[in-house]
Amino acid sequence: MKAMVLRAPNTPFVLEQRPDPKAGPGEAVARVFACGAGLTIEHIRAGRAPATFPRIIGHEISAEIVEVGAGVTELRIGDPVTCYFYASCGHCRWCRENRQTICTNQNPRVGYQLDGGYAELIKLPAHHFLKLPKGLDHKGKAAEVAVIVDALATPYKVVRYAKVRPLEQVAVVGAGGGLGIHMIMVAKWAKARVIAVERSAVKFDACRKAGADAVVDATGNDVVGTLMEATGGAGVDVVIDFVSSQTSLETGFAALGPGGRLVTLGGSGEEFKVSARAFLNKELAVLGSRYASKQECLDTLALAARGDFWPMVTEVYPLAEADKVHARLARAEVIGRAALSMV
Numbered sequence: 001m002k003a004m005v006l007r008a009p010n011t012p013f014v015l016e017q018r019p020d021p022k023a024g025p026g027e028a029v030a031r032v033f034a035c036g037a038g039l040t041i042e043h044i045r046a047g048r049a050p051a052t053f054p055r056i057i058g059h060e061i062s063a064e065i066v067e068v069g070a071g072v073t074e075l076r077i078g079d080p081v082t083c084y085f086y087a088s089c090g091h092c093r094w095c096r097e098n099r100q101t102i103c104t105n106q107n108p109r110v111g112y113q114l115d116g117g118y119a120e121l122i123k124l125p126a127h128h129f130l131k132l133p134k135g136l137d138h139k140g141k142a143a144e145v146a147v148i149v150d151a152l153a154t155p156y157k158v159v160r161y162a163k164v165r166p167l168e169q170v171a172v173v174g175a176g177g178g179l180g181i182h183m184i185m186v187a188k189w190a191k192a193r194v195i196a197v198e199r200s201a202v203k204f205d206a207c208r209k210a211g212a213d214a215v216v217d218a219t220g221n222d223v224v225g226t227l228m229e230a231t232g233g234a235g236v237d238v239v240i241d242f243v244s245s246q247t248s249l250e251t252g253f254a255a256l257g258p259g260g261r262l263v264t265l266g267g268s269g270e271e272f273k274v275s276a277r278a279f280l281n282k283e284l285a286v287l288g289s290r291y292a293s294k295q296e297c298l299d300t301l302a303l304a305a306r307g308d309f310w311p312m313v314t315e316v317y318p319l320a321e322a323d324k325v326h327a328r329l330a331r332a333e334v335i336g337r338a339a340l341s342m343v
């Protein structure tokens with residue numbers, strides 16, 4: 001099979017011809033049609049994530065099972081599948097509560113310690129594969145189907161986790177990025193009023209197209225004031241921060257109205273300072289969120305299959321052009337999601 005391999009972090013991808021993987025006991029092999037390219041895996045490429053090398057990265061796949069190993073009963077050859085990329089043991093307290101994202105047993109993760117989707121074939125422990133529901137065209141719409149399981153599932157988890165209610169005012173910070181655009185869509189689906197907060201003017205239109213009711217320029221002098229104005233003085237009910245710098249977090253917190261929730265899931269992960277008095281007086285909450293549970297991924301696939309929302313994939317490249325798409329990701333130039341195509 002052909003694979004784009006990262007031999008070390010922050011080096012160009014190398015197109016390698018590798019032996020086709022064979023399914024061992026408990027494993028399955030799938031043919032990959034497309035693989036999403038987002039910031040999560042750009043962090044791996046750039047050496048900012050705990051991965052081991054050499055590695056085939058990528059976890060947002062649209063694929064079809066071509067081989068199942070001994071003991072695998074839940075998959076059949078020909079099943080259309082995607083991938084749950086976190087390592088969940090299935091038996092710790094958090095897995096039992098369907099919170100696989102905080103599983104306490106650190107098993108290998110797809111694209112980090114297990115080879116992922118930047119290849120023609122992918123071999124994984126069978127439990128990583130999620131069967132696609134009927135109604136998703138995993139070949140014809142391979143790029144879009146591939147990214148649902150992260151680009152839309154991560155926002156779907158946020159609306160559940162932060163308990164976004166109809167008519168609430170939701171601000172999405174970093175709204176023009178790969179997850180931000182899809183967060184706008186899913187918050188609209190949840191019947192919220194959505195304010196997109198974005199620094200890059202070229203992304204304002206995409207935010208509106210995704211459904212944003214208002215767009216706030218984060219380069220402005222008084223972003224808190226602008227957000228208060230945009231909410232009619234009420235303050236924001238839920239701020240969802242995909243940037244998570246000190247400035248963005250402190251700004252988001254200050255713009256919360258009574259009962260407000262600040263959700264942080266951006267990569268910066270900086271420290272920030274907020275007032276305990278504001279917490280108390282307005283009964284605020286700060287939540288950390290990462291990825292989604294397996295069931296939330298399956299729910300998201302089912303919702304996309306019946307047409308509730310659909311991913312925005314704006315750029316698709318052949319497998320061999322992985323470097324091109326990662327250069328664009330590194331410069332934050334991709335609007336919505338990009339993907340690689342293997343067919």
Ligand SMILES: [Zn+2]
Pocket residue numbers: 088089090091092093094095096103104105
């Ligand atoms: Zn677990």
